Amino acid sequence: MTQHPSAPTHHLGDEAIHTYFDNSLPPALTIQAGDTVVFATREPSNGATARRLAANPPADLDPDLVILIAAAARPEVSTPMGGHALTGPVYVAGAVPGDALDVTIIEVRPTAWGWTGVGPKNPLLGDLFPEWTTHYWDLRAGDHAPFGQDIRIPLAPFCGVMGVAPAEPGMHPTPPPRRGGGNMDIRQLTAGTVLTLPVLVPGALFSTGDAHAAQGDGEVSGTAIECDATVTLRFDLRKGAAPAWPSFRTAGPLAPRTDTGPHFAATGHDTDPRAAARAALLGVFDYLERERGLTRPRACILASACVDLRISQVVNAGLWTITAFLPLSIFVREDR
Amino acid sequence: MTQHPSAPTHHLGDEAIHTYFDNSLPPALTIQAGDTVVFATREPSNGATARRLAANPPADLDPDLVILIAAAARPEVSTPMGGHALTGPVYVAGAVPGDALDVTIIEVRPTAWGWTGVGPKNPLLGDLFPEWTTHYWDLRAGDHAPFGQDIRIPLAPFCGVMGVAPAEPGMHPTPPPRRGGGNMDIRQLTAGTVLTLPVLVPGALFSTGDAHAAQGDGEVSGTAIECDATVTLRFDLRKGAAPAWPSFRTAGPLAPRTDTGPHFAATGHDTDPRAAARAALLGVFDYLERERGLTRPRACILASACVDLRISQVVNAGLWTITAFLPLSIFVREDR
Numbered sequence: 001m002t003q004h005p006s007a008p009t010h011h012l013g014d015e016a017i018h019t020y021f022d023n024s025l026p027p028a029l030t031i032q033a034g035d036t037v038v039f040a041t042r043e044p045s046n047g048a049t050a051r052r053l054a055a056n057p058p059a060d061l062d063p064d065l066v067i068l069i070a071a072a073a074r075p076e077v078s079t080p081m082g083g084h085a086l087t088g089p090v091y092v093a094g095a096v097p098g099d100a101l102d103v104t105i106i107e108v109r110p111t112a113w114g115w116t117g118v119g120p121k122n123p124l125l126g127d128l129f130p131e132w133t134t135h136y137w138d139l140r141a142g143d144h145a146p147f148g149q150d151i152r153i154p155l156a157p158f159c160g161v162m163g164v165a166p167a168e169p170g171m172h173p174t175p176p177p178r179r180g181g182g183n184m185d186i187r188q189l190t191a192g193t194v195l196t197l198p199v200l201v202p203g204a205l206f207s208t209g210d211a212h213a214a215q216g217d218g219e220v221s222g223t224a225i226e227c228d229a230t231v232t233l234r235f236d237l238r239k240g241a242a243p244a245w246p247s248f249r250t251a252g253p254l255a256p257r258t259d260t261g262p263h264f265a266a267t268g269h270d271t272d273p274r275a276a277a278r279a280a281l282l283g284v285f286d287y288l289e290r291e292r293g294l295t296r297p298r299a300c301i302l303a304s305a306c307v308d309l310r311i312s313q314v315v316n317a318g319l320w321t322i323t324a325f326l327p328l329s330i331f332v333r334e335d336r
Numbered sequence: 337m338t339q340h341p342s343a344p345t346h347h348l349g350d351e352a353i354h355t356y357f358d359n360s361l362p363p364a365l366t367i368q369a370g371d372t373v374v375f376a377t378r379e380p381s382n383g384a385t386a387r388r389l390a391a392n393p394p395a396d397l398d399p400d401l402v403i404l405i406a407a408a409a410r411p412e413v414s415t416p417m418g419g420h421a422l423t424g425p426v427y428v429a430g431a432v433p434g435d436a437l438d439v440t441i442i443e444v445r446p447t448a449w450g451w452t453g454v455g456p457k458n459p460l461l462g463d464l465f466p467e468w469t470t471h472y473w474d475l476r477a478g479d480h481a482p483f484g485q486d487i488r489i490p491l492a493p494f495c496g497v498m499g500v501a502p503a504e505p506g507m508h509p510t511p512p513p514r515r516g517g518g519n520m521d522i523r524q525l526t527a528g529t530v531l532t533l534p535v536l537v538p539g540a541l542f543s544t545g546d547a548h549a550a551q552g553d554g555e556v557s558g559t560a561i562e563c564d565a566t567v568t569l570r571f572d573l574r575k576g577a578a579p580a581w582p583s584f585r586t587a588g589p590l591a592p593r594t595d596t597g598p599h600f601a602a603t604g605h606d607t608d609p610r611a612a613a614r615a616a617l618l619g620v621f622d623y624l625e626r627e628r629g630l631t632r633p634r635a636c637i638l639a640s641a642c643v644d645l646r647i648s649q650v651v652n653a654g655l656w657t658i659t660a661f662l663p664l665s666i667f668v669r670e671d672r
Contacts, residue, residue: 267583
């Protein structure tokens with residue numbers, strides 16, 4: 001991959017929003033390999049969360065934060081398929097199927113606020129949350145988000161969705177991730193990481209969005225710290241080097257801001273990995289409820305922002321052991 | 337949990353090997369809460385690997401290492417159910433069902449050699465490995481294991497099996513992990529971590545074994561760096577505080593010796609998490625074969641020792657995104 005210090009920088013904003021993948025979408029921008037693009041990206045509800053808050057501001061929220069959120073209450077737009085609001089597509093000149101598209105993540109800069117929700121539609125835990133709960137995050141500190149008085153989540157922003165257009169014609173919904181990337185929600189795709197995607201159609205037709213200010217491995221509530229953002233990416237091509245599935249290379253350690261001290265962890269074993277993951281998460285929720293006084297919805301929202309789900313083993317007598325890790329460094333007080 | 341600086345230390349060795357869990361096994365040792373026990377633990381083949389090597393030493397193995405391994409070729413013992421060779425059980429006076437047993441991992445010290453194998457019985461990848469391949473590891477450096485000339489795996493030893501007797505009567509095989517622990521293969525159970533298990537029968541009846549000198553999350557080949565070891569554990573009780581499933585608290589960051597620099601990662605998405613994990617692992621194997629010149633069996637053996645499987649997301653349209661992380665710091669040469 002050649003460095004191109006003098007290559008141009010392009011900008012893409014609201015004019016380039018689309019809500020599905022489709023290889024017949026006209027390019028919003030055409031670039032050369034080596035170019036950089038600054039994307040204005042939208043949180044996945046595309047303003048609906050801000051509109052709801054503006055219509056009925058919670059009494060317990062900082063009035064200055066309410067004003068900031070209400071300013072993002074963009075008018076509702078009717079969009080086909082109603083998926084994530086994606087910015088793009090970007091046509092990379094010369095890209096053909098079989099090439100590798102290297103996407104260097106230069107910066108992901110959230111705006112001043114974010115949100116996380118959990119409710120009955122959650123595919124892993126929905127039965128535990130019969131009512132929808134939304135938490136609004138204050139991101140104005142820049143490097144962390146407070147959660148009540150005693151908890152701070154370090155920010156590690158990335159894009160939940162980064163992908164190229166599928167080879168198959170037609171409109172494709174945004175929620176499922178695919179071979180060409182998409183809604184992967186891989187939290188290590190932070191600044192410095194180089195993501196490699198296979199090019200599947202001429203020009204690659206890359207789009208991004210769904211920025212997350214922070215997320216644990218698993219995104220267990222179904223939403224991370226969802227936010228509007230400014231995202232700077234550089235695009236390079238390697239001819240004929242397409243991987244079968246997305247791969248990436250990080251610039252350094254995997255969680256330099258949360259893996260800094262002791263963790264509480266809980267585990268579960270089951271032939272069904274969803275059941276094992278649920279047992280592990282319930283162990284973490286129990287800890288957060290019992291030891292930290294959180295309600296269960298708040299425990300789940302916190303977990304989605306910072307608890308990592310890992311596969312401890314997948315080879316023992318047909319069972320999965322899945323472990324959920326809570327970094328205790330998020331607790332501000334010393335009695336942690 | 338009270339500290340007991342003057343509490344006694346006990347020793348348990350070969351005399352206390354058993355190969356199944358059973359709450360009618362007579363205790364090999366009875367201790368008080370607060371006591372420490374030093375266990376001699378056996379690798380899971382209980383000498384068979386060393387016997388095979390002694391009968392037909394590989395020509396390419398360091399003769400000094402061959403001598404060390406051959407010295408561990410203990411005579412074959414006929415054992416019921418033929419599971420992991422476990423040391424115990426330890427009866428903790430006063431423990432009753434409903435109590436929490438806190439096991440503080442003070443030290444896990446491997447002997448001078450270890451082994452990892454992969455073959456057709458592997459439940460995740462067996463079809464890729466029609467023949468059994470064994471790698472013998474030289475652990476004499478103490479803090480790392482070389483893998484060829486250019487790769488070094490930092491050691492982070494722990495016990496693959498730590499568990500209490502099940503409440504259900506009868507003989508239970510060792511491979512499946514259970515609510516009371518057992519063959520969990522959780523690689524963060526290293527020195528300094530406190531593991532909490534629910535007590536399920538009077539006295540808890542704790543056993544341990546299957547020490548691993550190093551392992552990645554997932555133990556993807558089905559074996560880690562398997563080794564005989566000396567294991568020092570302290571036992572404390574908390575009355576009525578049994579967790580539903582095992583939980584633990586680490587003493588510090590999760591992977592201080594491998595999460596020190598860039599990682600190569602590959603990912604997969606599928607409704608079947610095994611298919612997603614396979615895609616992710618194949619991406620890492622491809623990297624190790626193409627960029628590092630390893631054969632596929634050696635790539636799998638290396639991955640089992642140091643590649644972490646993580647659940648990136650479990651909430652997107654019924655698909656699992658599973659990512660495999662290879663720490664590039666294991667490569668000694670600078671061109672990594």
